[in-house]
Amino acid sequence: MAVLVCVTGAGGFIGSWIVKLLLARGYAVRGTSRSAADDPKNAHLWALDGAGERLAMVRVDLLDRPGLRAAFSGCDGVIHLAAPIVGDPAEIVEAVVTGTRNVVEAAADAGVRRMVLSSTISAMYMDPRRDPEAPLDESSWSDLDYCKNTENWYSYAKTVAEKSAWDAARARGLDMAVVIPVIVLGALLQPGLNVSSTHITKYLNGEVATYANASHAYVHVGDAAEAHVRVLEVPGAGARRYVCAESSLHRGELCRILAELFPEYPIPTRCKDEVNPPKKGYKFTNQPLKDLGIKFTPLREYLYEAVKSLQEKGFIQKTTDTKVADKRSPPPSENLPVPISVAKL
Numbered sequence: 001m002a003v004l005v006c007v008t009g010a011g012g013f014i015g016s017w018i019v020k021l022l023l024a025r026g027y028a029v030r031g032t033s034r035s036a037a038d039d040p041k042n043a044h045l046w047a048l049d050g051a052g053e054r055l056a057m058v059r060v061d062l063l064d065r066p067g068l069r070a071a072f073s074g075c076d077g078v079i080h081l082a083a084p085i086v087g088d089p090a091e092i093v094e095a096v097v098t099g100t101r102n103v104v105e106a107a108a109d110a111g112v113r114r115m116v117l118s119s120t121i122s123a124m125y126m127d128p129r130r131d132p133e134a135p136l137d138e139s140s141w142s143d144l145d146y147c148k149n150t151e152n153w154y155s156y157a158k159t160v161a162e163k164s165a166w167d168a169a170r171a172r173g174l175d176m177a178v179v180i181p182v183i184v185l186g187a188l189l190q191p192g193l194n195v196s197s198t199h200i201t202k203y204l205n206g207e208v209a210t211y212a213n214a215s216h217a218y219v220h221v222g223d224a225a226e227a228h229v230r231v232l233e234v235p236g237a238g239a240r241r242y243v244c245a246e247s248s249l250h251r252g253e254l255c256r257i258l259a260e261l262f263p264e265y266p267i268p269t270r271c272k273d274e275v276n277p278p279k280k281g282y283k284f285t286n287q288p289l290k291d292l293g294i295k296f297t298p299l300r301e302y303l304y305e306a307v308k309s310l311q312e313k314g315f316i317q318k319t320t321d322t323k324v325a326d327k328r329s330p331p332p333s334e335n336l337p338v339p340i341s342v343a344k345l
C-alpha cells in the first residue's frame, strides 16, 4: 500500500508542486483545503498524474483541531503549508499561530512519523541588530518587537508560529523539521495568482516605474517542493531548520535579468532610492539541503519559467515580441527520486 502523506494547503502554489511530486513518487496524498473537494480552485490537483488513484481531498480549517486529527489519521507524514500570507492582521496571526500549533498537536495525536513545517525566511532575518555579514543559521530568529513595530504581521505570525511549533513538537516527542523558503518563483499549477508571483508581475505590467532599494533571495518552486519532500523522506533529517534559497540579489539586478529575458515589457531601470548605496541582502547557506541531494535551479531559468506561466495564465499580457526563443524547454529536474519506504519517514 502506498505511503500516505497529508499536505495542508494542498491547492496553493507550493502545495500543488508538492502534491504533484508526491504522486509522481508513488505516495498516496491527502490534501487539505478550507473548500470542498470539488471546488474549481483545486481542480488542477485532480488533473495530476496518479490523482485519480492516490489523491483524496478533505475540507478542514486550521482552527479545527479534531478535524486536523482526522485528516492526519493513518498518515506517515504531514507537510504543513496552509497559511494566509496577506489580509487582515488578526486573521493572519490566528490562522498562522493557532493553526500551526493545532497542526503540531494533531500530528502528534495522530502519531505521524515526521512533520515538515513550511516557515519563511522572514521568520529569520527581520532583526535590526543582526550582523549583516553573518550568514543566517539555525539560531537566527526575527525580532518580534521589530515585526510588530513595522506592522509586518505575516513575519510576526510565522516567527511566533515556528517557535511555538518547536516547543510543542519537543513537548510531544514529535519528529519535526522546518523548511524555510525565501521568495518562491516558477510556473503556477494553480488557477489563481499567488502572492510571491506578484513580486515579479509588478515589474512586468507597468504597475511600478522604479524598483525598491532592496535585496532578497529566491528559489524555484520545484526545488522548494523537492526540499519539503526530501526533508520528510530522509532518515535523520528531522529536528532542524533548512534555509531553502538559491541566490540572493538586488532588485535592480532582478529587473536587469527580467529585461534581458523579456525586453518587450516596461521593466523599471531606475531605483526608487537614488541617494543611498544599494542595500545588501542577508547571507545564507543552503548547504544542508544540498547535503540532502537538492540541486538548485539557476535563477534565470525559473524567472523565465515564471514569466511564461504568468503569460499563459493571463496574469500578464502576452506580447508578440519575446526575444527569448520559445522552444527553450523548462530545465530538467536534477533532483532524482529517493526510493519510497515507510521507514524513511
Ligand SMILES: NC(=O)c1ccc[n+]([C@@H]2O[C@H](COP(=O)([O-])OP(=O)(O)OC[C@H]3O[C@@H](n4cnc5c(N)ncnc54)[C@H](OP(=O)(O)O)[C@@H]3O)[C@@H](O)[C@H]2O)c1
Binding pocket: 008, 009, 010, 011, 012, 013, 014, 015, 032, 033, 034, 035, 061, 062, 080, 081, 082, 083, 084, 085, 091, 095, 099, 118, 119, 120, 121, 158, 180, 181, 182, 183, 184, 185, 194, 195, 196
Ligand atoms: N511562496 C513563497 O514565496 C513563500 C516563501 C516562504 C514561505 N512560504 C510559505 O509556504 C506556504 C505556502 O505558501 P504558498 O506561496 O504556496 O501560498 P498560497 O499559494 O497562498 O497557498 C497557501 C494555501 O493556504 C491556504 N490558506 C490560505 N489562507 C488560509 C487561512 N486563513 N486558513 C487556513 N488556510 C489558509 C489556502 O488553501 P485553501 O484556500 O484551499 O484552504 C492556500 O491555497 C506558506 O506557509 C508560506 O508561509 C511561501
